[in-house]
Amino acid sequence: MRIIQFSLRSALFAATLFVFSGVCLAQNETNDSYTHGTGGINAANQLSKPYLVLISIDGFRWDYLDRYPTPNMHRIAAVGTKAERLLPVFPTLTFPNHYSIATGLYPDHHGLVANDFPDPERDTWYSLKKRDTVEDRRFYAGEPIWVTAETQGMVAASFFFVGTEAPVKGVYPTHWRSYNKKITGEDRVDQVLTWLAKPEQNRPHIYTLYFEDVDDYSHWFGPGSEENIEAISRVDGYIGRLLDGLEKLSFADQVNIILLSDHGQGAYLQDQQAYVLADHVNLDDTAIIEGGSYLFLHLDRDEPDRAAKIVATVNDSWNHGHAYLPEDTPSQWHVGSNQRFPDVILMPDAGYAVLSKEGKAGKINAGDHGWAPENPAMHGFFIACGPNITPGLSLGPVNNIDVYPLMLSILGLDAPDLMDGNATHLATAFNTTRSTQSCSKQ
Ligand code: AMP
Ligand code: ZN
Numbered sequence: 001m002r003i004i005q006f007s008l009r010s011a012l013f014a015a016t017l018f019v020f021s022g023v024c025l026a027q028n029e030t031n032d033s034y035t036h037g038t039g040g041i042n043a044a045n046q047l048s049k050p051y052l053v054l055i056s057i058d059g060f061r062w063d064y065l066d067r068y069p070t071p072n073m074h075r076i077a078a079v080g081t082k083a084e085r086l087l088p089v090f091p092t093l094t095f096p097n098h099y100s101i102a103t104g105l106y107p108d109h110h111g112l113v114a115n116d117f118p119d120p121e122r123d124t125w126y127s128l129k130k131r132d133t134v135e136d137r138r139f140y141a142g143e144p145i146w147v148t149a150e151t152q153g154m155v156a157a158s159f160f161f162v163g164t165e166a167p168v169k170g171v172y173p174t175h176w177r178s179y180n181k182k183i184t185g186e187d188r189v190d191q192v193l194t195w196l197a198k199p200e201q202n203r204p205h206i207y208t209l210y211f212e213d214v215d216d217y218s219h220w221f222g223p224g225s226e227e228n229i230e231a232i233s234r235v236d237g238y239i240g241r242l243l244d245g246l247e248k249l250s251f252a253d254q255v256n257i258i259l260l261s262d263h264g265q266g267a268y269l270q271d272q273q274a275y276v277l278a279d280h281v282n283l284d285d286t287a288i289i290e291g292g293s294y295l296f297l298h299l300d301r302d303e304p305d306r307a308a309k310i311v312a313t314v315n316d317s318w319n320h321g322h323a324y325l326p327e328d329t330p331s332q333w334h335v336g337s338n339q340r341f342p343d344v345i346l347m348p349d350a351g352y353a354v355l356s357k358e359g360k361a362g363k364i365n366a367g368d369h370g371w372a373p374e375n376p377a378m379h380g381f382f383i384a385c386g387p388n389i390t391p392g393l394s395l396g397p398v399n400n401i402d403v404y405p406l407m408l409s410i411l412g413l414d415a416p417d418l419m420d421g422n423a424t425h426l427a428t429a430f431n432t433t434r435s436t437q438s439c440s441k442q
């Protein structure tokens, strides 16, 4: 057992990683690849379709909109549809959730079951930190919206989104960028505006944008910290820049925006005792993926009895969390039969921490996500506007897998064979009459 000490150390460590990863990824910033896609030219039947900009603000919790100054996001909410919250999938991490938003599938079906996971079929591991795996299509199942678009003759462009750097089903968006934290939010927005200014024939109809600042600063300084609120304001400014740019377009009233987040962010309870797994269980011959707010245990060999024994031992000794075999997880987590899921899942109660061993205390940040998806602090947000979005609509909680079918409706694209999301769930947000309501005009 270990008392958690919140220190500046983890913030400094994270800041160092931030700078380092930016340096590592500074190369290869421009890509225009046409593998089996549109070749950068819209098919004739796509030319009259509306436009859609899908924007993700990583780690933006559902209640930030009402708590902190976000005038530009409120411009969108004022003329469009706002959900009370966006419900993430399990696990509440960046890669699984972004790819669920992009594909309308649970991680069990799209394959990104965590930010780091093994692929037993190929005896290899995926990691968000390993560029060669992020760019390897073999890890990605399902059909992300930009692939759906490109294969149906609609040009797509992405300034970052999980999955856009791999040719999923052999298809890239026509325009995409290798993830690089050093590219400023302003530059990302300006590039999208540049793409929007292309001649009609080449002008992408679906765009993605991604901003990590809010997630970063809430990890380092905690949700509600001054630094986090500043990051929220900064990203709100990027949204304002986009809206102002859109306003200048002759076809501004044909551009829809969906603005959302992958998950929220919570704080650890102070002065608690983290549950330290190694104090109770022999961890030899295991691989551990952990974040303080979750712990995934992969056994090196197929040993079903061992997993069950570990689960029993943990549940006998842990008052503030629970261990599960994948098949015993709550049904709403949708952990199915995908072999990439861990052999044992340790899930602390909201605000509590788990560590594999004491030396891993640095995993505990000021803020985190990874706790169970039903925990309100893990919930994201959803707002949308534009000609195909119902103005003035307030919805209750929305599942993030239902965003994909809404995007299909907006863009008039055919659905792929496999989809967990349901078009009827967000049907009221879809304005079938296609108005001339611009996102940038009240
Ligand atoms: P996490 O908070 O651990 O779930 O992951 C969030 C981090 O994922 C962000 O801070 C980004 O740096 C990173 N990230 C987001 N998109 C990508 C990408 N396409 N490639 C690599 N890393 C990414
Ligand atoms: Zn995230």
Ligand code: ZN
Binding pocket: 059, 094, 215, 216, 219, 369
């Ligand atoms: Zn995060």
